Amino acid sequence: MSSSLPTLFILAIAIALGVIGWFTTRKGPNQTLIRTSILLTLACCYLMWSVTYLAQVHPLESPRRAFVAEQ
Amino acid sequence: MGDEYPSLFRSEQMSLVQLIVPTEVAHDTIAELGELGNVQFKDLNPDVNPFQRSFVGEIRRIDEMARRVRFFANEIEKEKDVIPVRPLYDSAPLVTVGPRAAQTIDELDVKLSEHESRLSQMNKSYKDLSDRLKELIEARHVLRETAVFFDRAATREIDVRHSLDDSSAPLLQHDDREQQYSAAGDVQLDLEFVAGTIDRTRLSTFERVLWRMLRGNLYMNYIDIQEPFVDPETGVETRKNVFIIFAHGDLLLSRIRKVASSMGANIYPIDANADKRADSMREVTARLEDLQIVLYNTGANRRTELMTIAESLASWQDVVAKEKLIYETLNLLNYDVRRKTLIAEGWCPTRDIAQIQLALRHATEESGTNVPPILHELRTNRTPPTFTRTNKFTEGFQTIMDAYGIATYQEVNPGLFAVITFPFLFAVMFGDIGHGFIILLAALLMIMFEKKLAKSDLDEIVGTFFFGRYIILLMGIFSIYTGFLYNDIFSKTTHFFHSGWTWPEQHGNGTLTAISNGHTYPFGLDPAWHGAENGLLFTNSYKMKMSIVLGVIHMTFAVCLQVPNHIRLKRFSDIYTNFIPQMIFLQSIFGYLVVCIIYKWTIDWSKASTQPPSLLNMLISMVLSPGSVDPESQLYRGQATVQVILLLAAAVCVPWLLVSKPYLQYKEMQKTHGQGYIGLGADEAPREVEDATLEGEEEGNGRAIVEANDEEHDQHDFSEVVVHQVIHTIEFCLGCVSHTASYLRLWALSLAHAQLSEVLWDMTIANVLEMTGLIGLVAKAVVGVLWLTLTIGILCIMEGLSAFLHALRLHWVEANSKHYEAGGYVCAPSHLRWPVC
Structure with a gap:
């Protein structure tokens, strides 16, 4: 059965990726830029995916389509 | 985050530094700093006009050199066959620093002027020779074409003679006489004439003028020269005609000559005698051949010269441009004539001071003196410029934000x-x-x-x-x-x-409704x-809610960016007078809306006891009729109470925002007043006097020379604080509503794009x-x-x-208005690299 829980799993994965990204960024003039980019990318992508997913977990509306019988 | 490396997060920490540079190393020091490119020099002689500055002579000289280099570049460019210019990275570097710098520049100057004089001499002789060549060609044409006229004129002459000799011949029998051919070929032709060439466009004017002036007493003949004359300098083609005018009497001839010269015609002496003409034709041809060889040699020489110049042109251009910049920078410095030192002031990133020190030492070593320039930091209460280091990747993004406004220092x-x-x-x-x-x-x-x-x-x-x-x-x-x-x-x-x-099995025509099979499409x-049919209904609801979620989170993020600013600029009170109430206001209304959106999605409404509520109506009734929620369509139990609490929290934030900051300011002022201090209206005026007396002792050390010249008035005016805070509060509270609505453009545009x-x-x-x-x-x-x-x-x-x-727009208005002050001014360091590349 569909549930909202996968969003939490993916959140955990996204956070883990963020932590890994934070600590594996090498020191250098671009460290801040790379760290920020990794975190923001993860946040944006996760947010949009989870919104899309959640909107479809318990839909109030079902797709309708007009069919014409083929003869 | 460590400040070990420069980052885009904040602009660089800047220091106002003063450099005291002995005159002999000044040039090399500026060259070295220019290569480094991170010091923004201040103009220490703002009152001195450009013609009275210390290094005007040098700049003039460099300008003259630059003119010569430009002249060479033009000449090379004009050359028909392309002359390869050796690129800068490939040519031997011209060292203009160090003990031999002055000599190098002198040598370069001499070399440039030698090349210039040689080149212009060659140009001149080439031009003279081309003119000569042109004249000779014209002369040849004149000789060749006039021969035709002479031949024709000669036959006519004979006819005329005959008619004169035979006095009994009737005047009107001319036509018959013409048929007769006499063998009297040696009859001397005594008509006089002028021959030459003229521009074809002027020919008709020329003819008309002559006709009028001589009242028709002339016989003019002309013929087109087939090939055009090309000006070697400009490449313009001119077409010319050969003309010959027969007239009688010295007076008329001199008049014709005058008119011809005033019309720009060239007159060539042609002899009436056919033999002499043949002689001069031979002579002209021979001279023409000689001249062509000479001209070719001159052209080849000139080309060789240009090729020699092209070998080092790029490095000259580079050196000249750099030198000009160096002297222009030197002109910004304060020149102390008595002690032979230059005093420079400028902003540089604090982290680069060590690097600059190194560069200074290097410059001293290079120039071979043992008097190093002295660098020390100055204390100042002026706001430093904003210096953000970008690379080619971040440059574009930074430009987007800089177009809105330059960040305040360290923001x-x-x-x-x-x-x-x-x-x-x-x-x-x-x-x-x-x-x-x-x-x-x-x-x-x-x-x-x-x-x-x-x-x-x-x-x-x-x-x-x-x-x-x-x-x-x-x-x-x-x-x-x-x-x-x-x-x-x-x-x-x-x-x-x-x-x-x-999709269920299809029976006949009609609308089918899909049945949920318990899966959720995992991605997208x-x-x-x-x-x-109802796809748009679903995507509309989904995209609308998504834009609200993204918008509120983006705005929350923007509000949070205030905190590092408050901490860095030591405005801790702003955290609880601005940041916290703003956050509470935003979250208690719009944050709550986002939570409700997500919560509503997670509930299986087919199994719930209540109807799914309309979130838009919920938000409206939360504000308009607080405390009453229809139990039929409530989202969760106790919703009414929670909403009342949130609404109250938001309502409290408005006066909190409005009053707390001005109040704190007021208390601060009371405290300073209580301790017996009074604010000085213009605290610079008495210092000016002091400085004058201090100058003798301190010798200008440690004091900024143009201190406070352009300093803003930073007077704490209480009423200003109040007005500012009122505007800020209204802007924020109304902004929250309108900005949230503004994020709906995400939905509208994505919908429009898909459709x-x-x-x-x-x-x-x-x-x-x-x-x-x-x-x-x-x-x-x-x-x-x-x-x-x-x-x-x-x-x-x-x-x-x-x-x-x-x-x-979403970045500039919706996000930036939450935290970005953008009150800085940009730092433009002197740099020797960009003008050349």
Whole structure:
């Protein structure tokens, strides 16, 4: 059965990726830029995916389509 | 975050430094600092006009050298056969620092002037020779063409003679006489004449003028010269005619000569005697040949000279441009004549001071003296300039933010976050795998040919796209991602996973409703929605809610960026007078809305006891009729109470925001007044006197020379604080409402984009998809090209620009207004590299 829980799993994965990204960024003039980019990318992508997913977990509306019988 | 490396997060910490440079190392020091390119020198002689500054003489000299170098460059450019100019990286470097610098420059100056005089002499002799050549060619033409006139004139002469000799001949029998040919060929022709060449356009005027002046007493003949005369200097073609005018009497002839010279005609002495003409023809031809050889040699010599110049032209241009910049910078410094030192002041990044010290030491060693320039930091209460280090990747994003305003010194720079949020918000409005792929491809092409494109001068529009190539790259990548989530590829759909909907068996005509099979499409929009009658209903609700969620989170993030500013600028009170109430206000209304949106999604309404509430109505009634929630459609138990509490929290924040900051300021002022201090209106005036007396002792050490020249008045005016805070509060509270609504543009634009691409598909390709055979193939090809053109032109470029514009607005207005002060001024360090490359 569909549930909202996968969003939490993916959140955990996204956070883990963020932590890994934070600590594996090498020191250098671009460290801040790379760290920020990794975190923001993860946040944006996760947010949009989870919104899309959640909107479809318990839909109030079902797709309708007009069919014409083929003869 | 460590300050070990410069980052985009904040602008660089700047120091006002003073350099005391002995005159003998001044040039090398500035050269060294210019290579480093991180010191912004201040003009220490703002009152002195450019002609009275210390290094005017040097600048004049450099200008003269620059003129010569430009002259060489022009000459080389004008040469028909291309002369290769050795590029800068390939030519031997010309060292203009160190003990031999002055000598090098002198030598260069001499060399340049020698080359110039040699070249201009060659140009002159080349021009003289070409003129001579032209004259000779004209003379040859005149000789050759006039021969025809003479021949004709000679025959006529004979006729005339005959008619005169035979006095009994009737006057009107001329025609008969003409038939007779007499053998009297040696009759001397005594008509006098003028021969020469004239520009063909002036010929008719010339003829008319002569006719009038001589009252028709002339016989003029002319003939076209076939080949045009080309001016070797300008390359302009002129066409000329040979003319010969027969007239009688010295007076008339001198008049003709005068008119001819005033009309720009060249007159050549031609002898009436045919033998002499033949002689001079031979002579002219021989001289012409000689002259051509000489001219060729001169041209070859000149070319050799130009090639020698081209060998080192690039390095000369480089040196001259650098020297000019160095002296212009030196002119900004304060010149102390008595002690032979120059005093420089300027801003530089604090972290670079060590590097600058090193550069100074290096300059001293290079110049071979043992008096090093002295650098020390000055204390100042002036706001330093904003200096952000960018690279080619971040440059574009930073420019977007700089276009809104230059960050205040040490303020959190939104350009860092725009690197991701900007392309992301763009992609939310532009979500389509296909379109994303097209712009990704365009960006990749621009990046692949980066070096080549950077060198060629692009026009303004292409140049702008090229400048933003990394922005376009990220926009493309994110558009592909959001395209997957919207499940749109050129308005079609992808089907990677198990759909969450099953279509029932179809019986006859009618509308079918899909049945949920318990799955949720794991990534993106379920393909079952594609082409469904109520597909728009669903995507509208989904995209609208998503834009609210993204918008509120983006704004929350922007509000949070205030905190690092308050901490760095030591305005701790601002955290609880501004940040906390703003946060509570935003979260208690719009944050709550986001929570409700997400909570509503997680509930299975088919099994719930209540009806799904309309969240929009919920938000409206939360404000308009607090405390009353219809139990039939409530989201959760105790909703009414929670909403009242949230509303109260928001309501409290308004006076909190309004009053707390002015109150704290007021108390602060009371405290200073209580301790017996009074504010000084203009605290600079008494110092001026002091400085004058201190000068003798301190010798200008440790005191900024142009201190407070352009200092702003930083008077704490209480009423200003109050007004500012009132405006700030109103702006924030109203802004929260309107800005949240403004994020709905994400929904509107993505909807418009999806619909437009669907319409385009339906109106073009969908019509020819069914066609078969050869016609179908041709139709598909033609319509396919049309579709691709429109896709790129309208959907990628026009829609892309509009999405870009809206993303820009969301950053500038909705996000920046929450934290960005943008009250800085940009730092422009002296740099020796950019003007040349």
